Amino acid sequence: IKATIPERVDQLAGRRRRRERPCAFDRAVYRRRNVVERCFHRLKQWRGIATRYDKQPGRYLAAITLASTLIWLTA
Template sequence: ARRKERPCHFDKAVYRRRNVVERCFHRLKQWRGIATRYDKHPTRYQAAITLASTLIWLDT
């Protein structure tokens, strides 16, 4: 006898928020210095992420 499988729970709001975050990371990784972590100093890396995020935000 086969077990009756339950469908997995799908929360549309959670999926939408996760998708926004994943798309943001995808756009940030298009910046070579951020994707390869070229700058090893934490404050400079944070500055690069801030700069890239600002430019992405201004572009939309």
């Protein structure tokens, strides 16, 4: 699995000192992952979605769609 979170400066210095290969880090992948994680965080603010209050898949999808639409309109 490729790393998507950058390494800390002290860890990079230790790798250089030990002459190890640094982990690959892709800034574009990290940005996209950050957007997705922020979206999930905003959706979890809705109690019904976070606790999976609606047990039927259709209703749960409708709740996610409604919450996503409202989040998109307020952003």
